[in-house]
Amino acid sequence: MTETTVDATGSSPLLRAFAYAAVLAVSFVMLYPLLWMVSSSFKPENEIFSTTSLIPETFTTDAYRRGWNGLSVSFGWMFLNSTVIALLAVVGNLVSCSMAAYAFTRLQFKGRSFWFALMLGTMMLPQHAVLIPQYLMFLNFGWVNTILPLVVPKFLAIDAFFIFLMIQFFRGIPRDLDEAAVMDGAGPLRIFFKIILPLSTPVLATAAVFSFIWTWDDFFAPLIYLNDIEKYTAQLGLRTFVDATAQSDWGALLAMSTLTILPIFILFVVFQRLLIEGIATTGMKR
Amino acid sequence: MTSLALTGIKKSYGAIDIIHGVDLAIEPGEFVVFVGPSGCGKSTLLRMIAGLEPITGGELRIAGARMNEVSAAERGIAMVFQSYALYPHMSVYKNMSFGLETARMPKAEIDLRVRKAAEILQITKLLDRKPKQLSGGQRQRVAIGRAIVRDPQVFLFDEPLSNLDAELRVQTRVEIAKLHADIGATMIYVTHDQVEAMTLADRIVVLNGGRIEQAGTPLEIYNTPANRFVAGFIGSPKMNFLNVSVDGRAGEAVTLDLAGTKLAVRGIDARPEGLCLGVRPEHLDVGSDRGTPLGAMIATHVEQLGGQTIVYGSLKDRQPIVATLNGQKSVRAGEELRLTADLAQCHVFDAGGRRVAVQSA
Ligand SMILES: Nc1ncnc2c1ncn2[C@@H]1O[C@H](COP(=O)(O)OP(=O)(O)O)[C@@H](O)[C@H]1O
Numbered sequence: 071m072t073e074t075t076v077d078a079t080g081s082s083p084l085l086r087a088f089a090y091a092a093v094l095a096v097s098f099v100m101l102y103p104l105l106w107m108v109s110s111s112f113k114p115e116n117e118i119f120s121t122t123s124l125i126p127e128t129f130t131t132d133a134y135r136r137g138w139n140g141l142s143v144s145f146g147w148m149f150l151n152s153t154v155i156a157l158l159a160v161v162g163n164l165v166s167c168s169m170a171a172y173a174f175t176r177l178q179f180k181g182r183s184f185w186f187a188l189m190l191g192t193m194m195l196p197q198h199a200v201l202i203p204q205y206l207m208f209l210n211f212g213w214v215n216t217i218l219p220l221v222v223p224k225f226l227a228i229d230a231f232f233i234f235l236m237i238q239f240f241r242g243i244p245r246d247l248d249e250a251a252v253m254d255g256a257g258p259l260r261i262f263f264k265i266i267l268p269l270s271t272p273v274l275a276t277a278a279v280f281s282f283i284w285t286w287d288d289f290f291a292p293l294i295y296l297n298d299i300e301k302y303t304a305q306l307g308l309r310t311f312v313d314a315t316a317q318s319d320w321g322a323l324l325a326m327s328t329l330t331i332l333p334i335f336i337l338f339v340v341f342q343r344l345l346i347e348g349i350a351t352t353g354m355k356r
Numbered sequence: 357m358t359s360l361a362l363t364g365i366k367k368s369y370g371a372i373d374i375i376h377g378v379d380l381a382i383e384p385g386e387f388v389v390f391v392g393p394s395g396c397g398k399s400t401l402l403r404m405i406a407g408l409e410p411i412t413g414g415e416l417r418i419a420g421a422r423m424n425e426v427s428a429a430e431r432g433i434a435m436v437f438q439s440y441a442l443y444p445h446m447s448v449y450k451n452m453s454f455g456l457e458t459a460r461m462p463k464a465e466i467d468l469r470v471r472k473a474a475e476i477l478q479i480t481k482l483l484d485r486k487p488k489q490l491s492g493g494q495r496q497r498v499a500i501g502r503a504i505v506r507d508p509q510v511f512l513f514d515e516p517l518s519n520l521d522a523e524l525r526v527q528t529r530v531e532i533a534k535l536h537a538d539i540g541a542t543m544i545y546v547t548h549d550q551v552e553a554m555t556l557a558d559r560i561v562v563l564n565g566g567r568i569e570q571a572g573t574p575l576e577i578y579n580t581p582a583n584r585f586v587a588g589f590i591g592s593p594k595m596n597f598l599n600v601s602v603d604g605r606a607g608e609a610v611t612l613d614l615a616g617t618k619l620a621v622r623g624i625d626a627r628p629e630g631l632c633l634g635v636r637p638e639h640l641d642v643g644s645d646r647g648t649p650l651g652a653m654i655a656t657h658v659e660q661l662g663g664q665t666i667v668y669g670s671l672k673d674r675q676p677i678v679a680t681l682n683g684q685k686s687v688r689a690g691e692e693l694r695l696t697a698d699l700a701q702c703h704v705f706d707a708g709g710r711r712v713a714v715q716s717a
């Protein structure tokens with residue numbers, strides 16, 4: 071990777087130094103808001119907007135204490151809500167999307183290409199177009215103000231992107247293996263669980279990590295479906311620090327925002343290798 | 357040991373016909389080799405027998421029972437794939453036991469069978485390894501082992517040696533022949549390599565364009581090829597096909613003209629146009645007193661193989677011809693050689709490529 075980057079910038083040392091400087095500068099500009107958020111979470115409230123410096127003049131963790139306990143429900147509780155929803159979404163997506171992808175790549179059924187096109191079509195559909203009908207449906211089910219609308223659909227393979235990702239990966243698994251298993255007497259389910267899934271860990275990890283991140287980061291769906299503060303996710307909790315009428319607690323907001331990013335950051339660092347492998351082998355990078 | 361019977365077997369992909377009606381009876385314990393150029397439908401035919409590909413038309417019987425609708429697992433067949441198709445995430449042991457576990461065989465019995473097969477194939481030491489830790493030859497053995505443990509009635513091989521290097525290929529070929537002698541199961545083996553076909557087969561089935569050109573023992577195929585395609589496909593270097601014209605005919609006796617040389621033959625029952633004489637390079641002789649003179653050949657290129665000397669050249673009328681001479685002959689390019697051959701070993705093909713009976717007059 072690094073070698074191709076170096077080659078691409080040419081062999082002249084001056085040119086290379088210039089390229090690195092440019093890349094560093096752009097990186098800093100991109101990262102500045104994030105760094106500002108982290109540093110401001112350790113500043114006293116009055117220092118946050120009075121300086122652009124990234125180094126706090128007085129270092130304090132007071133904002134963390136205020137953020138964690140400042141709402142009528144502990145922020146830890148919202149963390150737990152977020153975790154439960156995100157984990158259920160991961161399980162749901164892995165189970166249902168892998169099965170759908172297996173069906174599309176390996177099974178023969180009536181109207182396969184039609185259903186495949188339809189599935190791809192749902193990827194193009196804007197979320198907002200289905201929002202109202204979906205809300206009404208869940209309202210009729212009596213599911214509003216529960217986590218069910220956020221979790222149950224994930225078990226029904228609604229995420230066409232993950233299905234597509236897995237289809238790409240499954241297509242790369244040689245059909246000979248399926249056929250060898252067929253000769254060994256294995257049926258479609260046994261082939262799926264014993265051959266296809268064990269060989270798909272990179273794409274499963276990719277889908278798991280992205281499911282977790284996207285569900286964790288989601289603000290819109292919890293906003294629509296969750297009303298009671300005890301049911302809030304961390305993302306909804308963050309919003310309650312900003313109040314249009316009373317005073318907003320910016321320090322607490324930034325402190326809790328920093329905490330909210332932490333799990334995602336750790337996840338990404340830990341799974342980075344698998345993620346790259348997953349993305350590379352699904353042909354997204356080809 | 358089980359017999360197979362193929363009657364009018366056809367295969368089409370949509371509107372495209374791939375196999376055009378194959379009739380073949382395979383005896384119990386027979387080693388049959390399907391040979392033919394790439395794309396002629398060998399794999400397709402094999403996969404239909406295996407049950408991996410639905411049969412479009414005709415009937416497949418194994419041990420007398422119709423198999424068209426029977427699932428692959430229930431046909432009592434094991435298959436060794438060209439790619440070996442070992443399960444990459446399973447150990448060698450697991451690769452071999454997978455099918456038995458699928459059949460819910462007791463653990464002790466599975467262990468017995470896997471270890472016995474591993475012993476036969478000398479891979480006992482490799483049982484805990486993953487496929488990617490094996491060499492090509494070892495993978496090949498595991499693939500065969502996976503087939504053996506199931507104790508199938510019929511073994512199918514689809515070009516099993518094509519991924520091995522030359523030396524290993526010869527060695528494995530011998531081992532497969534030995535395996536057949538040991539376990540005596542019916543085996544069907546697909547290859548495009550005529551040497552594999554000649555050395556392994558009890559019976560060779562030559563396929564071309566989805567049809568059987570000829571089926572017979574290796575020597576039948578070699579000695580009496582049914583047509584020009586078979587004659588050209590089996591044998592290396594390839595048989596020489598020399599254009600001849602009919603010079604005169606007196607009842608049974610026919611005189612052929614080969615680049616000015618007259619050949620007296622009998623019993624040609626064919627229209628005189630487009631005849632050609634087929635002579636294998638190894639049946640040509642140079643400067644010999646025996647045999648029928650075939651005229652002169654101008655050598656253009658000589659290959660010394662040590663045991664043989666292969667001479668490339670042309671006849672007087674510039675038709676190319678190849679001669680394989682025994683031993684080390686000092687032939688130089690540009691030299692003119694007097695060719696002879698035993699007409700009994702020559703073949704005459706008609707314009708349609710069919711071999712017509714011929715006897716030397
Ligand atoms: N799934 C398929 N769809 C369409 N044509 C196919 C398919 N599989 C094989 N063929 C065609 O059938 C012919 C025979 O293929 P194959 O049996 O693999 O040949 P061989 O094994 O003799 O090289 C080829 O021309 C190939 O293109």
Ligand SMILES: [Mg+2]
Nearest residue numbers: 398399400515
């Ligand atoms: Mg083939």
